Amino acid sequence: MTAKILEGKVFATQIKEEVKCDVESLKAEYGVTPGLAVIIVGENPASKVYVANKHRSCGEVGIYSAVIEMPEDTTKEQLLKKIDELNKDEKIHGILVQLPLPAHISADEAEILDFIHPDKDVDGFHPINVGKLSVGQEHLVPCTPLGCIKMMELAGIEIKGKNAVVIGRSNIVGKPMFNLLLSRHATVTVCHSRTKNLAEITRLADILVVAIGKPNFVTADMVKPGAVVIDVGINRIAPKKLVGDVDFESVKEVAGAITPVPGGVGLLTIAMLMHNTVKAARIQFNR
Numbered sequence: 001m002t003a004k005i006l007e008g009k010v011f012a013t014q015i016k017e018e019v020k021c022d023v024e025s026l027k028a029e030y031g032v033t034p035g036l037a038v039i040i041v042g043e044n045p046a047s048k049v050y051v052a053n054k055h056r057s058c059g060e061v062g063i064y065s066a067v068i069e070m071p072e073d074t075t076k077e078q079l080l081k082k083i084d085e086l087n088k089d090e091k092i093h094g095i096l097v098q099l100p101l102p103a104h105i106s107a108d109e110a111e112i113l114d115f116i117h118p119d120k121d122v123d124g125f126h127p128i129n130v131g132k133l134s135v136g137q138e139h140l141v142p143c144t145p146l147g148c149i150k151m152m153e154l155a156g157i158e159i160k161g162k163n164a165v166v167i168g169r170s171n172i173v174g175k176p177m178f179n180l181l182l183s184r185h186a187t188v189t190v191c192h193s194r195t196k197n198l199a200e201i202t203r204l205a206d207i208l209v210v211a212i213g214k215p216n217f218v219t220a221d222m223v224k225p226g227a228v229v230i231d232v233g234i235n236r237i238a239p240k241k242l243v244g245d246v247d248f249e250s251v252k253e254v255a256g257a258i259t260p261v262p263g264g265v266g267l268l269t270i271a272m273l274m275h276n277t278v279k280a281a282r283i284q285f286n287r
């Protein structure tokens with residue numbers, strides 16, 4: 001039997017409908033429209049598409065959106081000055097800096113992201129928000145792993161008591177995913193590029209989350225029959241061909257449920273950004 005396909009669009013639409021209602025109730029309660037500022041530095045074509053999609057999604061759910069385009073040769077100081085202005089701007093409740101940054105400031109990424117006020121950090125990358133997540137106080141949580149959890153909840157997939165394996169230990173996906181699964185009472189193993197006997201571990205997973213950045217890396221022999229397989233990878237292998245980290249065609253014959261790429265959890269990233277922006281606005285009003 002082939003796996004149930006978890007279509008990102010279905011869940012993203014549902015989440016955006018919820019956010020739209022939240023925006024309306026926030027307006028009714030406080031008379032204020034939540035606002036998101038997205039800073040993009042340089043000309044990365046994929047980043048431009050993602051930022052345009054974020055702007056469009058804000059319009060769909062009723063969030064005010066400001067896109068700040070800064071030139072490729074922007075210095076760290078200029079970027080910090082812009083973030084400082086946005087931290088003080090009362091119309092703006094969420095701030096994010098689109099990644100990746102241009103090479104000349106990429107080494108300063110942590111310093112730049114840490115400059116965003118933690119209550120406006122809708123990406124959930126600030127050390128304060130990372131720390132809160134790790135002690136079980138979910139404040140603003142990174143959008144992609146939060147989207148994976150939300151998708152499982154909406155699909156009625158039980159997490160409590162399950163064996164979950166995460167492949168990948170990035171700050172953006174792997175580590176927050178570990179904390180989110182653990183606090184929902186899964187038994188969680190994190191694997192990475194140096195893990196030995198990987199397939200022996202992944203075959204124990206009831207829930208397998210893959211975020212390692214290697215096209216078609218997970219094959220059918222690495223998956224327990226009936227497992228839930230969540231593919232976070234986005235690999236462009238040809239100008240018009242995107243694939244995930246999971247070999248979808250073979251794994252769908254073994255798994256119980258699987259996310260496609262494109263059309264899977266990627267689509268929830270922006271939906272959860274909308275969710276986080278409204279949450280950030282609430283945090284600021286309740287301060």
Ligand SMILES: Nc1nc2c(c(=O)[nH]1)N[C@@H](CN(C=O)c1ccc(C(=O)N[C@@H](CCC(=O)O)C(=O)O)cc1)CN2
Nearest residue numbers: 050096097098099100123143262263264266267269270
């Ligand atoms: N500041 C941030 N930068 C980046 C993040 C992030 O969460 N915060 N994540 C990615 C880019 N990203 C959002 O910014 C993002 C990636 C993918 C998708 C998506 O919808 N994926 C689709 C396929 C899209 C395509 O055709 O390229 C899918 O998986 O079906 C949305 C947002 C890096 N930077």
